[in-house]
Amino acid sequence: MVFSVELLVNAIVSGLLLGGFYAAVALGLSITFGQLEIVNIAHPTFVIFGSYVTYMVYQGFGIDPVLAGIAVAPAFFVLGILLYRFYYVCFENTGQESLSGLAFFFGLMFIIEVLLILVYGVDYRLVSAPYIGQTWHLGFVEFPLRMTVPFVTAVIMTLVVYQFLSKTFIGRAIKAVSQDRMALRLMGADPIRIKQIALGIAIATAAVAGALLIIIGPVEPSVGRLYIGRVFAIVVLGGMGSIGGTLAAALLIGVVESFVSTFYGPSWAPAVGFSILLLTLALRPQGMFGRA
Amino acid sequence: MPKFWMAIVGVFAAGLMFTGLVDNEFYFFAAYVVLQGMIMASAWNMLGGFTGYVNFGSAGFFAVGAYTSIALHQAFALPLPLLILAAGLVCGAIGLATGYLTLRLKGIYFAISTLAMAIVFETVVNNWDYVGGASGVYVLAPEEIPIFDSYIKFLFMVMVILAIAAVAVARYLSTSRIGQGLAAIRDDELAAECMGVPTLRLKLISATTMGVFMGMAGAPYPFFVAFVDPISAFSLFIAVNAIAMPLIGGTKVWYGPVIGALILGITQEVTTVTISSELNLLIVGVVLIGFITLAPDGIVGLVERFRRKKGTNGRAAA
Amino acid sequence: MAAPLLDIRNVTKRFGGFVALEDVSIQVDAGERFGLIGPNGSGKTTMINCISGALFNDSGEIVFDGRDITGLAAHRRARLGIARSFQIPKPFRSMSVIGNLHIPLEFAAWSRIDHGRVAEEAMEILELVGLADRANENCADLTQIEMRKLELARALAAKPNLLISDEAMAGLSSEEVDEILEILFALNDRGVAVIMIEHIMRAVMRYSERIVVFDAGRKIAEGAPDDIVRNPDVERAYLGE
Numbered sequence: 125m126v127f128s129v130e131l132l133v134n135a136i137v138s139g140l141l142l143g144g145f146y147a148a149v150a151l152g153l154s155i156t157f158g159q160l161e162i163v164n165i166a167h168p169t170f171v172i173f174g175s176y177v178t179y180m181v182y183q184g185f186g187i188d189p190v191l192a193g194i195a196v197a198p199a200f201f202v203l204g205i206l207l208y209r210f211y212y213v214c215f216e217n218t219g220q221e222s223l224s225g226l227a228f229f230f231g232l233m234f235i236i237e238v239l240l241i242l243v244y245g246v247d248y249r250l251v252s253a254p255y256i257g258q259t260w261h262l263g264f265v266e267f268p269l270r271m272t273v274p275f276v277t278a279v280i281m282t283l284v285v286y287q288f289l290s291k292t293f294i295g296r297a298i299k300a301v302s303q304d305r306m307a308l309r310l311m312g313a314d315p316i317r318i319k320q321i322a323l324g325i326a327i328a329t330a331a332v333a334g335a336l337l338i339i340i341g342p343v344e345p346s347v348g349r350l351y352i353g354r355v356f357a358i359v360v361l362g363g364m365g366s367i368g369g370t371l372a373a374a375l376l377i378g379v380v381e382s383f384v385s386t387f388y389g390p391s392w393a394p395a396v397g398f399s400i401l402l403l404t405l406a407l408r409p410q411g412m413f414g415r416a
Numbered sequence: 417m418p419k420f421w422m423a424i425v426g427v428f429a430a431g432l433m434f435t436g437l438v439d440n441e442f443y444f445f446a447a448y449v450v451l452q453g454m455i456m457a458s459a460w461n462m463l464g465g466f467t468g469y470v471n472f473g474s475a476g477f478f479a480v481g482a483y484t485s486i487a488l489h490q491a492f493a494l495p496l497p498l499l500i501l502a503a504g505l506v507c508g509a510i511g512l513a514t515g516y517l518t519l520r521l522k523g524i525y526f527a528i529s530t531l532a533m534a535i536v537f538e539t540v541v542n543n544w545d546y547v548g549g550a551s552g553v554y555v556l557a558p559e560e561i562p563i564f565d566s567y568i569k570f571l572f573m574v575m576v577i578l579a580i581a582a583v584a585v586a587r588y589l590s591t592s593r594i595g596q597g598l599a600a601i602r603d604d605e606l607a608a609e610c611m612g613v614p615t616l617r618l619k620l621i622s623a624t625t626m627g628v629f630m631g632m633a634g635a636p637y638p639f640f641v642a643f644v645d646p647i648s649a650f651s652l653f654i655a656v657n658a659i660a661m662p663l664i665g666g667t668k669v670w671y672g673p674v675i676g677a678l679i680l681g682i683t684q685e686v687t688t689v690t691i692s693s694e695l696n697l698l699i700v701g702v703v704l705i706g707f708i709t710l711a712p713d714g715i716v717g718l719v720e721r722f723r724r725k726k727g728t729n730g731r732a733a734a
Numbered sequence: 735m736a737a738p739l740l741d742i743r744n745v746t747k748r749f750g751g752f753v754a755l756e757d758v759s760i761q762v763d764a765g766e767r768f769g770l771i772g773p774n775g776s777g778k779t780t781m782i783n784c785i786s787g788a789l790f791n792d793s794g795e796i797v798f799d800g801r802d803i804t805g806l807a808a809h810r811r812a813r814l815g816i817a818r819s820f821q822i823p824k825p826f827r828s829m830s831v832i833g834n835l836h837i838p839l840e841f842a843a844w845s846r847i848d849h850g851r852v853a854e855e856a857m858e859i860l861e862l863v864g865l866a867d868r869a870n871e872n873c874a875d876l877t878q879i880e881m882r883k884l885e886l887a888r889a890l891a892a893k894p895n896l897l898i899s900d901e902a903m904a905g906l907s908s909e910e911v912d913e914i915l916e917i918l919f920a921l922n923d924r925g926v927a928v929i930m931i932e933h934i935m936r937a938v939m940r941y942s943e944r945i946v947v948f949d950a951g952r953k954i955a956e957g958a959p960d961d962i963v964r965n966p967d968v969e970r971a972y973l974g975e
Contacts, residue, residue, distance in 0.1 A: 163524050165472075165531075214709040224708055226527055227470055227659060231704035234656050238697040349652070353535050356528050391550070395539035398532035405525050406517045593840055600837045603826040610786055611892060612812035612842025668828065 130264045135386040136379055141271040143378020145340060147371045148278035148333040149351055150358040151285060152326035158365040159298050160322055162211065163226045166233035168351035170327055173236055174200065174334020175343045176244060182251045189251045190277055193335020197328040204327030208320040233348070240345040248342035256339060274336035279371075281332055285325070286367045298322045299365070353398035354381075361404045363411030373412065420587065424580055431576040435569040444572040448640055450681035451575035452633055456654065457661035457673035458582040459629035462589055463622040464659065465667030468602040469519065470527045474658035476534030477507045477627050479541065479649035481634025486547050486555060486644060495558075496574065496636060503635035504628040511627020512620060519619045538650040552645025555638040571636055582629045587670040589625065594618060599668075630658075653697060660704040666716025675715055737800060739764040739927050740785070740896055745794035747780055754780040755791070756951045764895065767922050768929045769942030769959070773972055776948040778931050779821065782898050785929075786818045787811045799895065812842035817894035819885035821901045825873040831884060832856050832869040835891040842892035856891065863887045863917050879910045886917055897921060898929045903937055911937055939963070947971065 149171055156162045164170075174193065181192040215225040255269040289295035297318045337343060358377055362369030381396045404411060438444075456474060464470050481503035488494050488502055510533075518529040542550045557567050564570045589595050597618045600608035609615045638644045657680065665676030680703065684696045711718055738761035747755040755777045762768045770778050783789040785796060787808030795804045803811055817838070826834050835856040839847060847855055860866045863883040868876065873884060882902050889897050899918060903911045915937055922928050932938045938945065938959070945962045947955040949971035955962055962968055 163528070165528075224712055226524060227663070228705060228708045230472055230659070231656070231701050231708060234652060235698065235701035235705065237652075238694075238701055242694065242698070349535075353532055356532070360525075360528075389543075391543055392539060395536045398535045401532045402517065402529055402536070405521060405529055409521055409525065596837060596840060599828060600826050603828050604824045606788060607820065607824040607826065607888075608837065609808045610788065610812055610818055611838040611888065612809050612844070613837065614807075614809045614841075616807075 131386060133264070134266055135382045137265055137267065138271065139379030139382030140375055141267070141275040141378070142382060143375035144275035144278045144371075145271070145333075145336055146354055146358060146378050147282050147374035148274070148329065148336055150355040150362075150370050150374055151282055151367070152329040152333070153355045154359050154362070154365075154367060154370040155285070155298070155322055155326040155329075157359050158370075159301070160319055162208075162229075162323070164229050164326075165226065165352060166229045166236065167326070167330060168348040168355055169233045169236045170200075170330040171334045171337060171351065172240065172343060172345060172348040174331040175338040176240060176249065176334070177331065178335040178338055179249050179251060179343075188253055189335045189339050190273065190332075193332045197331040200331035201324040201328040204324035205320045207327065208323040211323075212316060212319070237345050237348060244345065246344055246346075248344045249338070250342040251338050253339065270339055270341075274339055277332070277336055281329060282367065282371050285329065288325075289367060294318065294321060350394050353394065353401055355397075357397040357401035357404065360401055360409070361411050363413035366411075366413040369411060369413035420584075424584065427580060428576065431573055435564055435573060441566060441568050444566075444568045445640075446685040448568070448572055448575055449685060450677060451572075451579045452637070453657055453661055453681040454579045454674060454677035455575070455582045455629055455633040456658040457665075457677045458579075458586045458670070459626045459633065460658040461662040461667055461670075461673045462586055462629075463619070463626045465662050465672065466590060466595065466598040466602065467619055467622055469523050469619065469623075470659070471530045471626065472527055472655055472659075473530035473532075473534030474630055475650045475652065475654040476530070476537050477510065477630035478634040478637070478654055479534075479646070480510060480537055481507050481631030482637040482644060482649050483541055483544075483547050483634075484631070485635040486553060486638050489555065489638070490546070493558075496639065500574070500578070500632050500635040503631040505631075507631025507634075508624045508628035510631075512624040515620045515623030519623060520616060534650060534655070538646050541646045541650075548645065550646060552643055552648075553638075554643050555641075557639050557642070567639070571640055574636055578629075578632055582633075583670065583674055585625060585629070586673070589622070590670045594621065598622060602668075653700070656700050656704060660700050660707070662714070663704060663707045663712070664714055666714030668713065669716055672714050672716050679715075736763070738762055739766075739799060741795075741797040742781075742785070743795045743797070745781075745784060745791045745796065747777075747784055747789065747791045753951050755784070757794070758948075758951075758953050759794075760946055760953065760956075762896065762927055762929060764927055765922070765925050766927050767918075767941055767943045768927065769938040769945040770929055770931045770948065771933070771935075771938055771945060771962075772948030772954075775950075776971075777951040778948055779900060780951075781948070782818055782900055782929070782931065785811075785898065786816055809841070812838070812892055812894075813845065815893070815895035816898070817842065817889040817892040817896070818898040819882075819889045819900055819902055821904070823881040823885045825876075825881065825884055825888075827872075827874060829873070830870050831865055831873055831876070832860060834873060834884060834888055835859055838888055838892035842894075846893045859887050859890050862890070862920060864913070879906055879913070882906070882914060883917065886914070886921075890921065894926060896927045896929070898931070900931050901933065903932055903934050915941060 149168065153164060153167045156164045156167065177196050178189050178192045181187065181196060182189055211225060215228065255273055258269045260267040260269065260272065289299055301315050301318050354377060358370055358373045362373035377397055377400060380400070381393050384396050385393045456478065460471060460474055484503040484506045485499040488499055514529065514533050518526045541547065547553055561567050562570055564573065589598065597608065597613045600611065600613050601615050601618060605615055661676035661680050662673040663676065664680055665674065666672030680700065687696050687699065707714065740762040742758060742760040745755055745758045758781065772778055780789065784791045787806060790805055795802055797803065798814060798816060803814065826837060836852060839852050839855055857866065857869065860869055863886060865880060865883055865887060868880065876884060886899065886902060903914050906914065911934060918928055918930065918941060930938060930941055942959055945957065945959055946953055947962060947968050954967050954971060955965045
């Protein structure tokens with residue numbers, strides 16, 4: 125374990141870049157879990173699905189992966205709406221405890237992964253773009269572009285969603301629906317429509333996050349599972365219902381993972397997210413910025 | 417009450433007869449897998465079905481049981497029954513500890529924590545070279561085969577005994593006063609607590625018992641497959657099966673997991689032989705979702721609903 | 735003068751920045767019929783939650799039957815003899831009506847009853863509240879007032895010394911209100927102290943020996959029903975300035 129300032133600073137920088145990307149992955153879950161109280165364990169798998177769709181679009185049309193991700197986002201938005209409709213009919217409407225819904229998403233996650241394996245096999249898929257492989261240097265600090273581009277995109281996406289939730293009517297309705305459905309109805313908004321838009325947005329972010337993921341590195345179907353711990357750790361640590369908290373927690377976890385990877389080896393990285401999750405649940409379940 | 421114990425003796429005797437009469441080892445391999453599923457399903461249901469706290473990390477307990485078995489076998493060459501006990505103790509302790517940390521929170525957080533725990537353990541095992549790390553380890557069956565003329569027959573009977581134990585304990589849990597308390601917790605935890613039910617204590621009992629049996633189910637696994645690596649031991653398939661089987665049979669009763677394990681387990685064995693084992697993955701996922709959305713009370717629930725519609729005495733199962 | 739059955743001393747409860755209960759002190763004697771009233775949001779349900787153990791107060795003590803129960807888990811308080819009904823009934827949906835009573839009998843009241851007589855005890859309670867003919871039905875099939883009766887029956891089955899009835903009469907017709915009132919009187923005849931939280935004034939006036947009024951988390955008045963009715967602070971709390 126060679127300890128040097130260079131190594132340390134680069135570990136922090138790559139941790140921040142990675143953390144920004146993690147925020148993109150966790151953003152959708154922050155909406156569904158934080159605002160809608162729908163525990164979509166399958167969200168990371170939707171991200172992987174987004175990676176594969178991006179891959180297909182990239183293969184078929186040769187456009188830049190980030191643009192491909194943004195292009196398929198509307199389709200994913202519709203997918204999110206349909207998903208909410210199904211979930212509502214089967215679970216929310218019948219008053220089932222959300223644990224049945226949880227098991228549903230668990231099954232869904234499993235099915236999507238299996239279908240991806242059946243269609244694409246377990247080989248890694250990757251895309252290439254002019255900036256993948258390049259690195260900016262600022263003194264001794266390295267900014268690999270395959271991480272920086274996703275970082276910038278992720279932060280922009282987070283800011284856009286944050287603004288949307290705070291400033292637009294629909295956005296504030298989404299925030300309100302988790303707090304008081306009746307009041308929302310009295311204000312003239314239909315909770316069901318609001319919720320389906322929210323889930324649509326969440327799944328749409330998964331498309332973009334998937335595009336970013338396949339830029340950062342090659343993807344294969346079971347990669348999604350590595351992210352379950354991370355995203356739930358991020359959402360719980362950040363605090364339910366707080367987009368800003370999600371970003372902060374994501375950066376924090378990115379840095380911790382980067383440290384562990386750099387100084388102890390990358391095979392320990394998957395345990396970081398989950399361990400932080402367990403600790404947070406045990407010690408401070410409302411997270412850093414959550415409502416009590 | 418005596419009927420149940422007579423049935424137990426009958427099952428045990430049938431198992432013995434099976435080992436005596438049948439020679440084709442394939443049947444014992446298949447039966448082992450089905451019995452393993454039954455133990456895992458019954459154990460899962462002790463917490464998931466009886467209290468409503470869903471465990472997604474069943475593979476974690478199973479694999480820790482398997483790796484405990486491997487580690488002790490390599491270190492001390494202990495006989496299988498001792499390995500099973502040790503695995504049960506270790507996993508029971510894990511169930512107790514994680515339960516204590518997370519069962520005080522809402523069910524959702526518990527469910528996520530179980531996934532977390534499974535991945536943490538998988539990462540630890542991946543980095544533990546003594547048991548083979550990520551590349552896995554070969555386990556040789558002992559030279560002497562106790563009692564039976566082939567090792568798989570011995571393993572089969574071990575699993576029969578474990579399955580009987582798991583089902584008996586599940587039955588005891590559900591029909592005793594503890595079971596009443598667990599059902600109250602499942603129906604409305606706050607009301608149960610205010611009615612004097614010691615909710616945390618009962619949940620911990622369930623979680624610990626679940627851990628014990630999942631660990632014991634995993635202990636013989638290394639000797640069954642001969643090669644163990646983290647990917648197969650911690651497989652999500654095991655976790656999904658552990659949920660799907662009780663769901664198919666019916667989660668509110670002790671015999672639901674038994675029914676589900678028989679149906680799903682036998683189907684999976686047949687599919688593996690006739691079509692492919694990958695298809696099983698898809699089947700179990702679809703079955704899980706199908707039952708969750710359409711028949712959350714499982715086959716037992718469907719039968720109950722059918723009987724109630726026909727006007728027969730509709731007393732809800734306690 | 736005998737020590738009160740329930741002694742609440744300077745209890746405060748906060749939710750984040752919101753003070754739900756502020757420095758509240760109340761005494762309830764054994765066998766007393768006690769009314770707790772106040773506008774919505776004044777802290778009545780928070781108070782019951784703190785008494786029953788569903789919530790823990792931030793400061794102050796709660797002493798029951800001479801024993802400090804502050805911080806004691808709810809199920810232990812139930813075993814000591816505190817029972818409550820819920821404003822929105824929370825029955826055990828997978829169980830029959832009589833099955834619902836088995837739970838408090840087998841847990842909260844276990845040390846106080848003859849273990850062999852659980853079924854009989856349950857039946858007696860059902861007869862008291864008038865649900866005996868529904869004993870084996872699933873509680874999903876009950877009407878609104880039957881659910882309320884089941885709530886009270888369940889609390890009764892815990893064999894309490896103190897029973898807290900949380901708005902058991904809300905939304906009921908005049909006859910139904912009287913039915914519930916009869917049950918609560920019969921309860922009190924058996925020596926059970928009852929804290930009644932209600933908005934239906936005629937019920938509270940008829941039932942209570944003593945009334946405490948809450949407003950915005952504080953106790954603003956205490957006394958006999960006739961005094962409370964004439965108290966200008968109480969009028970102000972309900973009607974505003």
